[in-house]
Amino acid sequence: MPEYKAPIADIRFVLEEYLEVSRYAALQGFDGLDADDIAALLEGAARICEGVAQPLNRVGDEVGCRFRDGEVTTPPGFREAYRAFAEGGWIGLALDSRYGGKGLPGVLSEAVYEVLSGANMAFSGYIELSEAVFTAIHAAGSEEQKRLYLGKLSGGEWTGAMHLTEPQAGSDLRLVRTRAEPQADGTYRITGSKTFITNAEHDLAPNIVNLVLARISGAPDGGGGLSLFIVPKYLPDENDEPGERNAVRCLSIEHKMGLRAAPTGVIAYDGATGFLVGEPNRGLAAMFVMVNDARLGVALQGLSIAEAAYQNAAAYAKERLQGRPVAGVPGGNRDAVPIVDHPDVRRMLLVMRSFTEGARALGLWVALQIDLSKRAADPAERARADRLVALLTPVIKAHFTDGGFEVADLAIQCFGGYGYIRETGIEQFLRDVRITRIYEGTNGIQALDLVRRKLTLDDGAALAEFLALVADDIAAARAIPALESEAAAVARALSDAQEAADWMRGRLPEGLLDPAGGATDFLRLFGLLAMGWTWLRVLVITERRSARRPEGDRTMRAKQMTGRFYILRMLPETDMLKRRATMGAADLMALAAEDF
C-alpha cells in the first residue's frame, strides 16, 4: 500500500521563501494571513487528506464506481469522506466569500489542492469540479442563479459537473450537437447526448449542478452558436431543495485505465429543463472564463502524482537490498546494498524529485499570478499577470502532466517487478495520471494554443515579458559566483527558446502548418526553460541562506543539489528541442494520409 505525506515543508518553502506571499498583504484574501495561519491551514489539509482521502485511494481503484439502473454508486467510504471535507470547510477555499467561499488566495487553495490530489486524485475531482462550476456561474450567471447555486456548491451541499464533449466533438467543440429549445417560461428544453462526462451522476450529494454546452435552435453553426445551461439533476423547488427529477440521465459509465473512482459517463438529455447562463451563443466564452484555473488544476494533478510516486520510490529504494556496492559507494562487504546506492537508481530518483520540487515552485508561482491578475490594485500589474498566466498555462498543463506521467513511470521502474503488481499500488499512479495528458485539452492542443495564440498574445508582449523576466533572473544569478554554471545553462535554454519562438512567430503569417509541426517540441522546450528558470531563482535563495548560515541546513543543501541536477542534467535537451521545433512540417506531411 503506498504511503503519502503531504509535502508541507516544501510547500511552505515555496509560499514563504520563494513566493514571499507575505509581501502581498495589501491584497484581498492575503490580508491578515501570516505564516502561522498558512501553516495551520496546510497542517489541517494534511490531516484530512492523509487521514481521510488517501486511505480510500486503493479501494477507489479496486472497486471503482458501480453503475446500475441509471445510478452510480461511489466506492465504499467516499460518501463519508466527502461529507468530512464538506463539513470541515475544505470546499471553496478560494471562492468568493459573499457566496459561501472562504475567500482565501488562490495560491493557498492550489497548494491545498496539490495535497488533496496527491492523496486521492479521483476524489479531488468531486471538489474541483464543484469549484469550476461555481466559477463559471459566478462569472456569467444571473443574480438569481448565483443566489440559488453558489452557496450550495461552495458548501459542498450539491456538487457540479461540466458537460462539453460529445462523441463527434472532443478537442473540437465547434461540432457540439446538443440542442436547446426556448420555452415560453424562459427555460430551455435540452435534447441530445454527451460522452466522457465526469461526476455527472453519483451518490455523494443530493443534487448535481450540471453545466451543459448546447446549441439554441437557429443559432449559427460552429463555436459561436453554443450556449451554456444549468441543467440540475433535480430542479430546485420553492425552498431551494431538490425537487422534480430532471430529464438528464446517465446511460452508462466507462471502464477506464485509471481514475476509476471518478465516474465518466454517457449522458442523455431527453427534453431536460435548462437555464441559460449569460448571453446566448456566448457559451464557449463562459466556459473559458475558468480555463486557466482548470488547466492549472490539471497541471497540479500531474505534480501531485509525481510527489506521491517519488515518496514511495524513495522509501523503497532506501529499504530494498539488491546488488553489490558500486566502487566508491559506502557499503563495505555487505552482501547487498539498498538500491538507493546504485547510481542509476539515484538518477531516477533525482529526475523525479527535481521535477516535483521545481514544478511545485513554478505551479504556485502561476497560481500567484492568477491572484495578482484578479486582485492587484494596479490595473497594469493585473494585465501583466494575466498575460503571464495566459502564456504559461498551456505550458504547465502539458509539461506537468507529461512530467507526472514520467515520474510515475520511473517509480514503477524503481520498484521493479513489485511496481508491476496491483497490490503495491504503484502502477495505479501511472494509470491515474495518464488521463491528465488528455483531458482539459490534450497536450497537443496545449502546444497548438501556445504557438498559435500565446506567442502572439498582445503582439508578443506576454512572451517578451516572460523572457525578460528570465533574463533578469539569470543576470541576478550571475552575480553569485557559485551559480556560474547554472546561470549559463539557463541562459543557453533561454537563447534556444528565444530562437525557436522567433522562428515560430516568423512562420505564423504563412500559416499554422510549420509551427504546428514543431509545437509539441517547442512546448517542451518552453517547459524546461520555465522549470530551469524557477530552479535558478530557488538556487539564488538557497545560496543566500547558506551565506547567512555557512554551517548550512540539510534541507537547503538537498534542495541545492536537486536544483543543480535539474539545471545541469535536464536543460541540455533544449538545444535538440529547438532544432526539432524549427524543422518545419514538410517531412511530416510528405506521406500521403492513406499511406499511414
Added chain:
Amino acid sequence: MPEYKAPIADIRFVLEEYLEVSRYAALQGFDGLDADDIAALLEGAARICEGVAQPLNRVGDEVGCRFRDGEVTTPPGFREAYRAFAEGGWIGLALDSRYGGKGLPGVLSEAVYEVLSGANMAFSGYIELSEAVFTAIHAAGSEEQKRLYLGKLSGGEWTGAMHLTEPQAGSDLRLVRTRAEPQADGTYRITGSKTFITNAEHDLAPNIVNLVLARISGAPDGGGGLSLFIVPKYLPDENDEPGERNAVRCLSIEHKMGLRAAPTGVIAYDGATGFLVGEPNRGLAAMFVMVNDARLGVALQGLSIAEAAYQNAAAYAKERLQGRPVAGVPGGNRDAVPIVDHPDVRRMLLVMRSFTEGARALGLWVALQIDLSKRAADPAERARADRLVALLTPVIKAHFTDGGFEVADLAIQCFGGYGYIRETGIEQFLRDVRITRIYEGTNGIQALDLVRRKLTLDDGAALAEFLALVADDIAAARAIPALESEAAAVARALSDAQEAADWMRGRLPEGLLDPAGGATDFLRLFGLLAMGWTWLRVLVITERRSARRPEGDRTMRAKQMTGRFYILRMLPETDMLKRRATMGAADLMALAAEDF
C-alpha cells in the same frame, strides 16, 4: 476492439531485401528455403495468429487467469488456442530437429514470434518459455533428460517455466536461498519458495517442466553456488507420462497491471524432487546460455506491441474527424478533417512507425547474427557474430522495450479519451508492454551490462567491430548524393557514441561509479545509433530500388520518408545523451541516501 494484421510485407522486405537471407543458403536450416517458403510460413503464421491468438487478447486481459486451490485456470479459449498452435507445428520452429524442433533459422522463428506476440503477447509467453526451457536443457542436460523432455517441449505436449526470482533476489540472483538436498538416488529434494514465476501453473498442458535455480547444501554463497534443476509438476512415469504429483505448488498469483493472461505466481517447493541439469554450481551459466535468445525475445515483444499500437492509431487517425484543416493541408471547407491531417498527429504517427520499422530490421539483423554465431562455417565469422550479438543484446532489449512503451503511450494520445477507456483495448498495449522493461533484466541492468561487460568484451573488439561496421555503411551511403544529410546525421551519432564509449572505457579502471551514472543515457545513445545505422542501410536499398524504377513504388517511397524522418528527427538526441552519459556520478551521489 483493436485490430491486428501481421506486417508480412515489411517482414518480407527485411528478410529478403534488407538481410538477403537467400545469401545464407549454405547454412544449416537456411538450405532449401526460398522466398516462397518464407512467404508461406509467414502467411501461415499470420493466419493462426490473427485468427486464433489475437481474438483472445481482450478476454485474456478482461478475465485474466483465475487461481483456486493451487490451480490456475487460463482465460476462456486459451486451451483450444494453445492446442491449435501445438498441433499446427508452431512451437519449436528454430529448435533442434533431432528433438522434435523444426530446425528453421532463428531469424525466421523470431519473425514469426513478432507476429505471435503482436497478436497476443500474454499467449506468446507460453510458447516462448517452453522454447527457452528446451534451449537450456538442450545445452546442459544429460542425454536422458534430452530424450525425456525435449520432444515433449518442442511438440507442445508439455510446457516449460523458469524459476529464478525470490523475494530477496530479483536483479541480484546471487541472493537465491532455495535449497537442494542430494538424495541417495541421485535426485535432489528442493525446498524454498520463489516469486514472480510465470507460467509455472496453468491448465494448458498436462505437465510443466520447471527449471529451478537452487543452492545445493554446502555450496558456496553467491552466484557461484547455484545449480539448475528440472522440477516437473508431475514426475514422469515409466512411460514418460505424467505420474506422481511433485511437491512444487503455486500458492497464489499476482494481480498485475497487465499481461493478465499469463499467470505470475508465488511457488513453494516442499521437498520437491529435482533433477540436476549439468554440473553442480554451474546453474547461472546454464541459464545464461539462453540469455541472448530470451532478451531478443523480449525486445521483439516491445516491437510487436509497437506495431499493433501503431496500426490502430493510424487507422483511427484516418477516420476520426476533428478540427479545422491546417493551412496548407487539403481539406477545403470541410467542417473537420481526419486527425491524420494535423501535423502534430503525423509527428506522433511517424515517431511510432519509424521506431517500429527500424526496430524490426535491427531486431531481425541481431537474430540473423545469432544464427551466424551458431551455424556459420567459419569459426572467425561465428565468433564475430557472437560478439556483435553480445554487444547489441542489452541495447535492443532496453531500447525496443522503452520504444514499445513509448509507442503504446503515443497510441493512447492519438485516441484521446477513447484511448483511456478499456473498451477500445488501446490502453492494454501500454499495460502489457510495461513489464518488458522490467523482466529478463530491468533496463537499468541492461545498461550496466552494456557499460560494464560489453564495451570491454574481448578487449573492446565487439565495440570496435560494430562501430567500424557503422562507419563503413556511412561511407557507402555518402556515395549516394540523395543521402548526404542522412549519412552526415548518422556520422554525428557515431561520433557521439564513440566519444561516450571512449569516456566510459577510460573511467572503468577507476571503478563502475561514473560509468554506472551514465549507463542509461549511454544505452539510449547506442540504441539510437544502431537504429539510425539500420535506417541508413535501408535507405541505401530504397535509393537503389528507386534508381532502378524511377516511377517508384508507393511502399518504398513511404519507407524512404519514414527512414529520413527517423534519422533527421530522432538522431539529434545523441549529442545531449553523450553529454549526460559522460557527466560522471558526482551529482548523483552528492545527496546522502537518507535525504531522499
